[in-house]
Amino acid sequence: MNKLTKHIKVSPPYYALKNLQLLKSNGAYVSAEIPVEYPAGRECGSITAAEIGRHLAILGSCSLSQSNPIKEKHYYTANKATLNCLCKEKVISKNSEFIGEAKTLSINKKKGIALSILKTQNNIPVFELTTEYQIIKEPIFDRLFISKKITNNLSSIKLSSNPYTKEFPLTNIKYDNKNLSLTTKFDNLKQSDCIGHFDNYPIIPVSIMMHALSKAASKMLSKIVQVYNPAYFIHFATMEAKKLAFAEDIVNIFVNYFGKFNDLYIFKCSAKNELNEKYGSLLLAMESL
Numbered sequence: 590m591n592k593l594t595k596h597i598k599v600s601p602p603y604y605a606l607k608n609l610q611l612l613k614s615n616g617a618y619v620s621a622e623i624p625v626e627y628p629a630g631r632e633c634g635s636i637t638a639a640e641i642g643r644h645l646a647i648l649g650s651c652s653l654s655q656s657n658p659i660k661e662k663h664y665y666t667a668n669k670a671t672l673n674c675l676c677k678e679k680v681i682s683k684n685s686e687f688i689g690e691a692k693t694l695s696i697n698k699k700k701g702i703a704l705s706i707l708k709t710q711n712n713i714p715v716f717e718l719t720t721e722y723q724i725i726k727e728p729i730f731d732r733l734f735i736s737k738k739i740t741n742n743l744s745s746i747k748l749s750s751n752p753y754t755k756e757f758p759l760t761n762i763k764y765d766n767k768n769l770s771l772t773t774k775f776d777n778l779k780q781s782d783c784i785g786h787f788d789n790y791p792i793i794p795v796s797i798m799m800h801a802l803s804k805a806a807s808k809m810l811s812k813i814v815q816v817y818n819p820a821y822f823i824h825f826a827t828m829e830a831k832k833l834a835f836a837e838d839i840v841n842i843f844v845n846y847f848g849k850f851n852d853l854y855i856f857k858c859s860a861k862n863e864l865n866e867k868y869g870s871l872l873l874a875m876e877s878l
Contacts, residue, residue, distance in 0.1 A: 603785030635685035639800035649703030
């Protein structure tokens with residue numbers, strides 16, 4: 590973390606960017622080295638789509654914070670994002686290391702949009718992410734979610750391991766073969782599983798939830814292609830976040846198969862609470878390999 594991150598509310602270990610730099614003096618363009626932490630499972634590539642979303646969304650928030658004329662701490666919460674694969678061959682090469690670049694497209698007091706690019710070390714673009722953020726001042730966020738605030742600062746917890754290097758399992762998977770759909774549950778997360786996102790507010794990161802949704806879609810893919818635990822690659826994803834989910838919240842997951850377009854299988858996924866209120870949704874275009 591450095592002076593370019595002092596106005597965002599994300600901290601390590603969820604924040605894992607390295608060598609964050611300002612590329613333009615007006616603050617609208619930043620770059621960083623992108624680590625690979627999430628377990629890939631059967632998702633092919635050197636880095637999962639969910640982890641690309643995690644790091645590039647954080648990088649985009651850094652760009653917005655530099656563009657924001659109000660130099661105070663804000664919560665930059667991603668509420669919409671679209672991820673596009675630009676060069677599959679380079680993504681699935683082994684031992685890849687990545688660079689991220691992000692620039693501000695627009696910003697006002699309440700909203701911002703950033704475009705982020707994931708590149709190989711030899712400067713080949715492999716994914717792009719366009720993210721829309723809600724921008725919330727720290728005092729306003731505190732008023733909105735005071736009932737969820739915890740007294741101990743999560744960043745002070747000493748971890749035996751980084752929670753973002755493990756995969757959180759799905760439970761109680763049920764298939765509806767007639768309607769080509771499934772339901773499952775996302776195992777309850779502890780407060781320490783959300784460390785760094787955000788301090789004093791154990792909010793389940795959107796990327797973790799989207800990782801669970803894409804994994805659930807891969808379970809449905811197995812039924813569609815009639816291959817046990819198939820390898821897959823995500824070419825396109827669009828996410829919408831409606832409501833924040835906190836540690837220990839119940840998260841129910843629903844997946845529907847929408848058909849095949851060329852070589853891509855299309856799935857619509859959603860995450861909801863026990864009152865059927867939607868946390869978020871994910872539209873995926875997935876290739877079976």
